[in-house]
Amino acid sequence: MNLDFGQIVPSLPFILNGILVTLRFTVLSALFGFTLGTLLSLLKISNIKPLRWFAEFYTSIFRGTPLILQLALVYFATPQLIGYKITPIEAGVFTFSLNSAAYSSETIRAGIMAVDKGQREASMSLGVPYRPMMLDIILPQAFKNILPALVNETIALLKDSALVSTIGVLDLMRRAQVVAGQTFLYFEPLLVVGVIYYVMVMGLTQAANVLERRMRRSD
Amino acid sequence: MIRIEHLVKSFGPLEVLKDISTEVDSGEVVAIIGPSGSGKSTLLRCINLLEIPTAGHIFVDGVDITSPKCDILKVRQNVGMVFQHFNLFPHKTVMENLTYAPMKVRGLSKADASKIAMDLLEKVGLSEKADQYPSRLSGGQKQRVAIARALAMEPDVMLFDEPTSALDPEMVKEVLDVMKALVRTGITMAIVTHEMGFAREVANRVLFLDGGYLVEDAPPDVFFSAPKSDRAQQFLEKVL
Numbered sequence A: 001m002n003l004d005f006g007q008i009v010p011s012l013p014f015i016l017n018g019i020l021v022t023l024r025f026t027v028l029s030a031l032f033g034f035t036l037g038t039l040l041s042l043l044k045i046s047n048i049k050p051l052r053w054f055a056e057f058y059t060s061i062f063r064g065t066p067l068i069l070q071l072a073l074v075y076f077a078t079p080q081l082i083g084y085k086i087t088p089i090e091a092g093v094f095t096f097s098l099n100s101a102a103y104s105s106e107t108i109r110a111g112i113m114a115v116d117k118g119q120r121e122a123s124m125s126l127g128v129p130y131r132p133m134m135l136d137i138i139l140p141q142a143f144k145n146i147l148p149a150l151v152n153e154t155i156a157l158l159k160d161s162a163l164v165s166t167i168g169v170l171d172l173m174r175r176a177q178v179v180a181g182q183t184f185l186y187f188e189p190l191l192v193v194g195v196i197y198y199v200m201v202m203g204l205t206q207a208a209n210v211l212e213r214r215m216r217r218s219d
Numbered sequence B: 001m002i003r004i005e006h007l008v009k010s011f012g013p014l015e016v017l018k019d020i021s022t023e024v025d026s027g028e029v030v031a032i033i034g035p036s037g038s039g040k041s042t043l044l045r046c047i048n049l050l051e052i053p054t055a056g057h058i059f060v061d062g063v064d065i066t067s068p069k070c071d072i073l074k075v076r077q078n079v080g081m082v083f084q085h086f087n088l089f090p091h092k093t094v095m096e097n098l099t100y101a102p103m104k105v106r107g108l109s110k111a112d113a114s115k116i117a118m119d120l121l122e123k124v125g126l127s128e129k130a131d132q133y134p135s136r137l138s139g140g141q142k143q144r145v146a147i148a149r150a151l152a153m154e155p156d157v158m159l160f161d162e163p164t165s166a167l168d169p170e171m172v173k174e175v176l177d178v179m180k181a182l183v184r185t186g187i188t189m190a191i192v193t194h195e196m197g198f199a200r201e202v203a204n205r206v207l208f209l210d211g212g213y214l215v216e217d218a219p220p221d222v223f224f225s226a227p228k229s230d231r232a233q234q235f236l237e238k239v240l
Helices: A005-044 A049-064 A067-082 A088-114 A117-125 A130-167 A172-183 A187-218 B040-047 B072-078 B094-104 B110-123 B139-151 B169-184 B196-202 B220-225 B230-239
Strands: B002-011 B014-024 B029-033 B055-060 B079-082 B157-161 B188-192 B205-210 B213-218
Touching: A005 A049, A005 A088, A005 A130, A005 A172, A005 A187, A049 A088, A067 A088, A067 A130, A088 A130, A117 A130, A117 B079, A130 A172, A130 A187, A130 B094, A172 A187, B002 B040, B014 B040, B014 B055, B014 B213, B029 B040, B029 B196, B040 B055, B040 B157, B040 B188, B040 B205, B072 B079, B079 B139, B094 B110, B094 B139, B110 B139, B139 B157, B139 B169, B169 B188, B169 B196, B196 B220, B205 B220, B205 B230, B213 B220, B213 B230
Parallel strands: B029 B188, B029 B205, B079 B157, B157 B188
Antiparallel strands: B002 B014, B002 B055, B205 B213
């Protein structure tokens, strides 16, 4: 086995620039995904049956089909269907947000259900309307409880983001492949981005720990 | 202040309240007692529509709150409630617990809401706890904060749902003392309680419920010394 990292050193800045692409992609997908997931979770606990059905059907579609297929469908079929030439990054964020919403909505629903029903009754007895009750009283407590699960979901998003390399987004993964194609060395660039992914996930885990400690202030 | 007419409440096939009619005058303190499962809490929870009555009418301040046109949120702003398990907002400080609804619902400024809150905390003897989170308080302190939180909305009616049942014995008195002080302010109160001594001392009237029926409705000295129904007699023999 002879490793030659020397040859890929000139390509390092190119690879490192992929960190920003991957990070931005993950952050956007998580933000849109959790927002949409929260809305879906509210539909799932709603008293109105058609809304519940819709949310459950939505979840079953996105959980029941491969993510890479959803990605390909959005990227390649959108121009064909509506004539809009969607960029790879748009297609990626769009698909990942919709997909993540399906998964996180289940987590958030469970988190809301786990908040003591007395909290709802106390809010109601004070005349607090539904929206502020959810936003100020129920959801903050729900999110605190499900933070570890949401961190897991974000980590999954970060790692799965490598899938967007298949539609041509120049993320970390894609850049490793480009460098491999130029230098005919596979192990070195892939190992480098592997380490980068790992470090990013560890950083995310640490940040989540700090956040969790902050949220436990009131315990 | 509160008029209840032929109130019926069912949960599915189970009829919990059966044709209850009574009235509570302004400034009156009514104790609701009875065995567990008799419908006491349900009756109380109908008055601020935490339970929606199946039939009958409830008037609060002359407004029929069972009418579909009635603004439930408005009714609740005017009817404070204290729960057995306090139900303080755990992620908010004591101060924030008290100011949240007045700011959000009544639209008070932070300064005004804080002033009302501070006055109330002083009255319940907890002004030094304003910046603490509820988890740092004892059960009795939590319940006093919960009473102050309900009062911060400046309601005309206060409902108490077994306010001392979840407390350690040595903390019952501090909560009852706060409630006694509240009685002297002349606010209308309905209290579901197992504290017979307290009911006898502060209530103007006692409602005795059994099996969903309002069995007795009498002043406390009459009820406790000479209950008319067998059921109430049996009940009092057991609890006194």
